[in-house]
Structures are given as structure tokens and as C-alpha cells.
Amino acid sequence: MVLVEVAKERLATMRDEGWDTLLNEAHVFYNKHEILIPNMEDAHVKGRRCKASQDTNLHNYQVDLFYPVIDIQLQELNGRFNEVSTEPILCIACLNHNDSFSPFNVEKLLNMTEFYPCGFFDVEIFALKNQLDNYTVDVHRDARFANLKGIGDPSNKIMET
Known part of the structure; x- marks a missing residue:
């Protein structure tokens, strides 16, 4: 159960503080493989019709993709390891x-x-x-x-x- 709590804490920290690190790692990867890095301040183009939206690339990648993925993982952990479901596990753990x-x-x-x-x-x-x-x-x-x-x-x- 300690590992579940650590995972929840790390995901929350990643959500709050991990965007810049991820973006820097992506830039290193893109540069290493000579991939064109999109300008994060440009308007985000949605779909194949090249229709620009009101949102920037930064908003799309951070708010529309990065945060929801972490939130889904946190919801999954919270749903599977809530107080009701963890109590039996903690009871069994005392047999260690x-x-x-x-x-x-x-x-x-x-x-x-x-x-x-x-x-x-x-x-x-x-x-x-x-x-x-x-x-x-x-x-x-x-x-x-x-x-x-x-x-x-x-x-x-x-x-x-």
C-alpha cells in the first residue's frame, strides 16, 4: 500500500511540476532525431483540414493531453485503492x-x-x-x-x- 501512496504522490507532483521536464525531454529527443519541433505559441491545428483553433500548441499538449492522462491515472488508482478496498489488503498485510x-x-x-x-x-x-x-x-x-x-x-x- 505504501507503493500505491507513493505512485499517487508522484503522479500529483508530475501533474503540478512535471510539464517543463517532459517538454525539455521531448526537445532533447526531437533534436537528437532531427525532428521539427512545433512552436508552442502557434495556434493548434486540429484534424486534417488544417483548421486553426483558438488554442495554442502549448495549451493543447499541456491542458488537453498531459493533464487528462495524469488525471485518468490518478482516478484509476483512487478508484481501485480507496479506503474501502485497501482495508482488507492492510488486514492481510499483518500476516507478513x-x-x-x-x-x-x-x-x-x-x-x-x-x-x-x-x-x-x-x-x-x-x-x-x-x-x-x-x-x-x-x-x-x-x-x-x-x-x-x-x-x-x-x-x-x-x-x-
Whole structure:
């Protein structure tokens, strides 16, 4: 989820500050390949009929193309990774075994039952909480999870499963 947030932030920064960089990179590319660079202050010609519009080339490329493409990408990320859809992912992420299961979080796992209200009765949720609490105590007492052996150590069999 951190990568999604970084991607959103980078896209927003690109939208706000990236136009000049993109334009400079395009100029370098055009010059390298000896392509004629359009004057950005000229009126933009739309379609095959060579009809000039009220807009400049700069307006067309920046406002009509550059901004909408970034906005579409941001909308897609926001739509796919909104608060409702990311909560289950964050709950599952607490099962990550890195750093001896340090992200393990009983409350987040119990929150998963809220996503499936028909799948759990109150008694089962209470039993699940006890089972997860027992698991937590058991893992903390197990030397294989006590950072005595590093993650990735081949002799640490529990990490391989």
C-alpha cells in the first residue's frame, strides 16, 4: 500500500511540476532525431483540414493531453485503492512474516470478519480472538521467532513454510 501512496504522490507532483521536464525531454529527443519541433505559441491545428483553433500548441499538449492522462491515472488508482478496498489488503498485510512477524496484528485480523458478516457468528469471532491471542503468545515464546536467527537463514525452517 505504501507503493500505491507513493505512485499517487508522484503522479500529483508530475501533474503540478512535471510539464517543463517532459517538454525539455521531448526537445532533447526531437533534436537528437532531427525532428521539427512545433512552436508552442502557434495556434493548434486540429484534424486534417488544417483548421486553426483558438488554442495554442502549448495549451493543447499541456491542458488537453498531459493533464487528462495524469488525471485518468490518478482516478484509476483512487478508484481501485480507496479506503474501502485497501482495508482488507492492510488486514492481510499483518500476516507478513518479515521481521519475525512484527506486523502481526490481532485487531486487524479480527477486522477481516467484518468484511464477511454472514461468515462469522459472534461466538466464532470470540473463539478466533482467543486463538489469535494464543498464537501470539506461542510465537513470542518460540526461539525461532525471537530474532536469534536472521530472516533468510536456511536453518530457520519456520520461515521457509
